[in-house]
Amino acid sequence: MVQMITVAGFVNNLFCFLAVLWTWWWENSNYKPRFITQALVILFTAALVIFWYYMRRLIESSKTVLQQHTSPPGPRGLPLVGNLPFLDAELHTHFADLAQTYGPILKLHLGNKVAIVVSSPSLAKEVLKDHDITFANRDVPAVAKTVEYVSCNIVSSPYGAHWRMLRRLCVAHMLSSTSLDTVYPLRKREVQRMVGEIYGNIGLPVNLSDQLFLTILNVITSMLWGGMLKGEGEIDLGAEFRHVVSEITELLGKPNLSDFIPCLAWLDLQGIQSQIKKLFLKFDRIFNSIIEQRLKMGIKDGEESKDFLQLLLHLQEKQTKTRLTMLHIKAILMDMVVGGTETTSNTVEWAMAELMNNDEIMQRAQEELEIIVGKDSRVEEIHLPRLHFLNAVMKEVLRLHPALPLLVPHCPSSSCKIGGYMVPKGARVFVNVWAIHRDPSIWEKPLDFNPERFLNCERDFGGNNFNYFPFGSGRRICAGISMAERMFMYELATLLHSFSWKVAERYGKVDLKEKFGIVLKKATPLIAVATPRLSNPALYE
């Protein structure tokens, strides 16, 4: 801008000088000797050249300034509602289609909210790495106003001291490798319970989707408060939990008019806020009763906490510098239950679905297990680091079916230039990791399920490779990667080692149709029939 003003000033002065010179020549033209005329013509031509040169620079620089303030391209919308009426329910494929027309960064108007969709590795890197702090915020959804948990949990909290404190607590005391090592017996118990359940239904169709969800839910609730779904009604309570978590993740992924036209939020036109509120009330009742029981038990000074909830309550009672409130405690419980269950169980379900459609790959994974574990033994977590092919299967599943296809939307705390375009403060930024993972310019035959591409290659999901980042990247990268990795490998290895699998007859080939929500699911649950593979029936008990 300063440059533009200086150039404009110079051009102005040049004009004044020329005008004065012209007036003087005109007034004295009666006497004009030949050399004065020549000098004036030369001077005038030189002035014109200089003038032209500076005008060009002025235009160039103003073009750059203009571009810096230019919005990304995008489809035209209607007044007031913008592009909202044209959004497809399957947002990830819809955004991928739009990117084909408008390019790797595009803008949509969703009511009075600006949405930016980024679909290339270099732009994802700009958002998640180069401008990490600016984009490390969330666009808190309208439901947060009806459900207090949502506004102060890890996933939705803005980048800052509160978010850091909650995240550190979870990572240090529940999700770190050391904490996970100590609760291996819980994982073992729950995975073995699942094996027993399937063994009891040998030859019959089993809803693997439900089994996988219940197993991870039981692992997480055991880590949080020692487990809840025990005794009679175990499956029913698990099913209710599943229903609530599924509904919440689906509703959170739905475009909500109240987010985009805030003055209409009180009307809750789609009923999303009221539905979510009811679902959270169910959680609240369960959390309240568990917390009450825990408080009654109390914890003595110096005594080690038995589970994560006990530790949180202890920290709250002691009023340590964490300044935890009961609301924060519930928000953390919610983060772990909602953030950890569907993501992990759906990924294992996708893995089983892909393997059941690819006999050779399934066989290769089972052969590896026979060599490393052996048919006379159960899978243990110590086997996992040696299962290289299975590890490649996990990476390939996370490539084709990233649990959060658009990550959790990010939100810039100030306007910021991405790919030469201005992304305004407060925009909702979607990073389409699903589209990047299927980009044919990055991946050979991207739609093929081919774990081989991850064998003998350094590519991992630590967030440093912007061709492949199923857990996100930067400060808001998934907090539960270690747990997800262990649970995925352990569950899948156990299922493949313990049983042979085939699709229930009436279902034919496994249908891989997706259903979008904040968590991407299989449109229909995976129903399969198992037969035992291990040498000794005692291994199924």
Ligand code: HEM
């Ligand atoms: C296969 C399993 C999983 C996948 C693919 C996954 C993926 C992700 C992704 C993509 C994000 C958003 C990153 C971003 O916004 O840039 C995220 C956030 C998060 N995940 Fe996971 N996740 C999985 C399992 C888990 C588990 C097991 C837990 C904990 C028990 C967990 C806890 C969280 C939390 C707390 C956040 C919010 C982080 C923040 O905003 O600071 N996730 N996850």
